[in-house]
Amino acid sequence: MKRITIDPITRLEGHGKIEIFLKDDGDVENVYFQVPELRGFEKFCEGRPVEELAQIVTKICGVCPGCHHMASGKAADAVYGVEPPPTAKKIRELFYMAHFIHSHIAHFYALAAPDFVVGPTAPAAERNILGVINKVGIEIGTEVIKQRRIAQEIQALLGGHQTHVVLNIPGGVRKGLTEEQRKDIEEKAKGFIEFSKFSMKLFNDVVLANKTYVDLIVNGPYSLNLHSMGLVDENNKVNFYDGKVRVVDTKGKELYKYAPKDYTEFVAERVEPWSYLKFPYLKKIGWKGFVDGQESGVYHATPLSRLNAADGMATPLAQAEYEKMYSTLGGKPVHATLAMHWARLIELLYSSEHLLELSRDPEITGKELRTPLTKTPSEGVGTVEAQRGTLTHHYVTDEKGIVVRANLIVGTTNNNAAICMSLKKAAQNIIKKGVKVDDGALNMVEMAFRAYDPCFSCATHHRPGEMPLILIFRDSGGNIIRTLKRD
């Protein structure tokens, strides 16, 4: 047996390694997506006052700190058995929409667009944001940088800091919004909507108008028949901040709809000896291995799964794009992994529209920012949709509010099994006997996980090095017979 190693893989946060094992005839036998680092943040939370965790967990990751802050804030509310007043809840959501806008812009233009705007097999030196700017023009590139900066500024205004947020406290938020600030955010929201509409148009013009790309999305080696998970509101519309977790099966039929506090009845986590990252699955179905299909317990929690699991979007422009996507791709649910990029842009539009709605809500400048804490703290669960999937924080405290146990199911963790399977399917179709395994082929394998926007970050950390992509061929004895390296 031969082995191909891609280590580290590029354009994701954190560290991962892909091991591809070849049969003697050169076809792919198996693929392992390994996360060889231990994060350990759950242990780090133990012994801390629960009200501190919302600040501590923002240091888990420099990409999605706002998501951990929100999930932690909601879990702390639940620990104290308290519901924030409407103004506090809306300020949290306002912050969260800006967080989504920033993250989705960054992912599409810096990480996804190089594969589509520049091309999946274009030279690696051009397959980055500079290549995207070369294609779309400086004016648009400037707008990308500007819009994500504005989204960061809104987060900093509301959260005290754009990365290490200090907004949430149990029962509410630390500070409110003035009328002047509200008006400013309202104007910025209009700009986000226009930019989101432009991004949708760019996707239409560059991706959907290109038959090769559409064929790659629909018929390429990037589809998995999985169950879909996402948070929905009382009308079963996509909601990032609140609601119930809904799971639909591979045919789009509702399997479960549950309150976040009941997550342990529906989701279990499996451990594999070759990765530090756990593999969640649907508990009532059970773990059937790394297989897709109706009988499998594997699900995904992604922008696409959120749209699959919901009955629609809660804002008009996003709803129109939602309908267009399903109409184009043959109805619900969609199982084409690369359609996650399309779903992400629809979510960008929704976030922008919802930000505008919230900025115009009369309650957003209210003065009641916190509900007093009167109960003895005990246990609580907080769930939000992170950009990369359903994020759950679960804390158990003593009677003084000191955390004795913490469990975090991070957005990307939900998708661990799905990512492994997507990689295997892509590798099996792209790496074959007699096919030259070059940089372009490797990138097309990487595209399978990049769609998930995975994040294995460990506290805004980056290892030194040149971030190479290394391809190692090993013979059945484990000896290296060929090495390809991409800087």
Place this chain on the structure above:
Amino acid sequence: MNGIKKILILGLGNEVVGDESLGLIVVNELRNERVFTEADYACTYTGGLNLLDYIAGFDILFVIDTTCGNECQAGTIHHYKPETYRETLHLSSEHDTSFLTTLETGKKLRLKIPGQIHVLAIEINRDLILEEKLSDIISGQYDKIRSEIIKFIKKYTINNS
């Protein structure tokens, strides 16, 4: 135009990951003690395109970050310029862009990117340790590291007028 160049001293790191907080600690101290009154100070926790929001508009940039795994003693300060750059712990984001790509992006978008960039990467022996204090080995050398950084910045800003 008075000819005085705009200087930014930028600290990078993560305050809950032990020695990786060193860049933040040093820069916050320099700011609080007003060691360089003519400079602006900033601290941040993420690299990639986010850096453009901090560095655009300045003439001279000093980045104080940490690095690990260079087979030299903890406390050693490496000096990199863009043309001799090696990755430090926080300047780049694999989820976003590398430091050099960020600089190129800024230039391509016609932002004013500092003409002089100095990255001071302090060697630490251990990273990924979740704690809110410096290791004994770095603590023991802290004053020396701090004065070396001050000396370095003075050297490159002495004629700023």
